[in-house]
Amino acid sequence: MAAEGFWDLVRRRAELSGTRPMLFDERDGSLTFAGFHERAERVAAALFAQGIGPGTRVGWQLPTRLSTVLVMAALARLGAVQAPVIPMYRERETGSAVAASAAEVMLVPGTWHGFDYAAMARGFPQRPRVLTIGVDAPESADTAGLPAAPGPSGDTRWIYFTSGSSGLPKGARHADGSLLAAARGFTVRSGLGSQPDDVGSMPYPIAHIGGIVYLMTALLGGFPVVLVEAFDPAGTAEVFRRHRVTTTGGSTVFYTALLAEQRKRPPGDLLVPSLRLLKGGGAPCPPSVFHAVRAELRATLAHDYGMTEVPMICVASPQDSAEQLAETEGRPIPGNQVRIADGEDVLPPGADGEVQVKGAAVFRGYTDPAQTAEAFTADGWFRTGDLGHLRPDGHVEVTGRLKDVIIRKGEKIGPVELETLLVGHPAVAEAAVIGLPDADRGERVCAVVTLRGDVRPTLAEITGYLREAGLMPQKLPEQLEIVDELPRTGLGKTSKPALRRRFAADGV
Template identity: 55%
Template sequence: MNATAHALAGSPTLWELLRRRATRSPGRTALLQGDRAITFGELRERAERVAAGLHDQGVRPGTPVVWQLPTRIETVLLSLALARLGAVQSPLIPYARDREVSFALRAARARFFAVPGEWRGFDHTAMGRRIGAPGLFEAYAHLPEGDPAVLPPPPVSGTEVRWIYWTSGTTSEPKGVLHTDRSLIAGGATLGHALGLTRDDVGSIAFPYAHIGGADYLVMLLLYGFPALLIEHFALPRSLAEYRRHRVTTAGGSTAFYSLFLAEQRKQPGRPLLPALRLLAGGGAPKPPELYHEVVRELGCRLTHGYGMTEVPMITMGSPRDTPEELATTEGRPPPGMEIRVVDGEIRLRGEAVCRGYLDPAHTAAAFDQDGFLRTGDLGHLTPSGHLVLTGRRKDIIIRKGENISAREIEELLHGHPGIADVAVIGLSDPLRGERVCAVVEQPPGAPALTLAEVVAHLRERGLATHKLPERLEVVEALPRSDTLRKVLKYRLRERFA
């Protein structure tokens, strides 16, 4: 039986996974944060008391609860308490503001809204009052607790929709993505198996726990019994002390995290940045092959990259058992039970980790084909070995004079230019060509000003076809990024430079 099938046997709930782990290894550390630590046994006991406190306030099975909380131990406790009650929980990243929060509360029909109070200079409680949030409470100053004797039995099936995650909005409102405990467990189980993690590892969650990767990472902890360091606000070099103190063995999050660690390593070449680190892993954004080789060579650890999205948290994942070439140029292989179909270049998915659809039935109908495969909008192909290669997105294809141009291909070639720290290639409307190719770049500190001629010459040297060469260059202080996995928001660049 493969790892996913074993984890899903009997369709367990997230709470059942915690019960099993707390019974098997109650004294093992589960979460670390600063000077604080909590064991799996304590995690279960405290989460049950919080569940009782929420029950006293009126939270019942199926009650919609929106929470907007940073990456803290209390956030995990609250989420597990809601799982114990069988409530429908909807996490929001703490950077969302009035408009996005109001929409989520309305769309999810929330009856309660948990906030951190004031966090990083913003008063979430005041925002909640301003927008008329129902059942507003501060989860840290007043995390409710009660007597577990009042609780009804925990949910017994992991197949009911109990999670609403939100996709990033571009030109329209965000979409509410419907998940079950089963789909999240499938994602976490396959991720842990692909990475080859053991109970001797020390993980890390340096991204917002409200991201779908938060619940998936928790699943890994419960299945494998290793601890994770929680980083409330990831910033280098400040966060390095915590990684070193707790001897973190596996870190990451996305391509941006790899680049940040690499930049710090380059400040002290020859001296290991994180001596205990053996693996960087992540996903959520393209990984240039050159970056893979730089990380392995300079940080002295393995790097495995994967492919996932809010709708399907684990699609493919590189494995330490893959060859360097496979790790550098692909997104890994799908686990057993994840079906990938490529239709006209588009990747379509069916499997246990795929969401149940969206809050809006019209979005669901448009997203799934007649065979039940999710249309991802991503373009790519499978290699003979079964590894997935991503080549871009349908909306990230630039059509110039009728020719399709992959923005990702140009970005990967530009990544190796010494005067470019990061780059995004976009298509801009052109009355004669349809679209023109525009490269938007961040430069390293102190680098000489870059010119379009230099960019074009660099790409010519690397054999890029003439019709794909950028016709416009924009240099920005910083590319706009999402607040979760730091993905570049290309729609903002298109709006700015249109």
């Protein structure tokens, strides 16, 4: 479906599929595509009456609700600049996001999950005007006074935030076009909407960049989406069963949570019988998780590769081979080019180097021009900071992060290799491998794991397991830490800086 922006996409889908369902939520709320278009215009009228119009910079920190999706569409209808902030952020991170986006207005849910977002927003030095958006969005019937709908533009319409080296979020600027390019590539490669009974779901924060890309995908594919305000494996699975959800995702932490819930049930009693496809990205996914999803959830896991700056770099197709799905992140989407580089040298297939991207889905730069200059090569390629290689079959395999490489006695160690092996241990649920300062070695290898049950493996047992798996002795962990849960940032990504601070501070 041809469309030039988010609002144009909303309008065109309403014309094509007006009576078909678009959104469901946990409160039994629902909207058709036509109903969504009509209600979004009324929300736009209410926000316009509050002084929000073309070019207004609006930050919002809202849960995954019908009212939030209506607000997103309404702001797009008005031509405002949106700066979504993930609800888990607090004063330091949210304040930095408000400053980076120069938000004039801040939309918040009031008090949600026991936290007063309105009080926090009123305390920021920038003093944005604070409006509360509850379960129901404000609406006005006076839509005749709305300004003209925005036409096609390459201007920044969205500012999304990603963690910087200081721990404070960096503002990545997107136009509608870069997000639409990502959504089109995802829709085509994933095949979403190609089956008449396709029902999608969003169990992750809609303020993440995956939120707008998935909404655009649903509009492009013409399939409904079930919104989940706060992910809880047991409760969310019940919602999925009720609405016969066929595809879900988010990131690896969502896959493993569903697997853990499935393992509580008798063999053959599927958690979500209608489920056939898991999609997501934002964090590495070990091959063992792919095989477990296929064997236990009876679904296909087609894990993708993207980041805030380029929401979809590569997308895996459900039609890919099992080996490709387990071992790679898919192929570059149409409109994206991917190369592997070592400094100024472009490397051949099979050689590990930095993954660099150029194309329609790449962001327009950061809100800080200095950060933008550092992020791009002289010839205009975005430096992802990821290590990986191109395979002869055109698929990309990500092997680590440049900043995550551990240098122990001069030997470079990639944490992803160890993490992939560790989650195959019967006692280990999740694993993160970090380097910690060491006077003798430069860095020592520390494995941080969560457990599947009550069995607590020792360091000797873990290293023995890794030796049997064929890991060279120079890469074996010298420290094992067992935690209840791994710290998260964004869409379930493990926060390795938080782990380094914790265990370096312990002086272990």
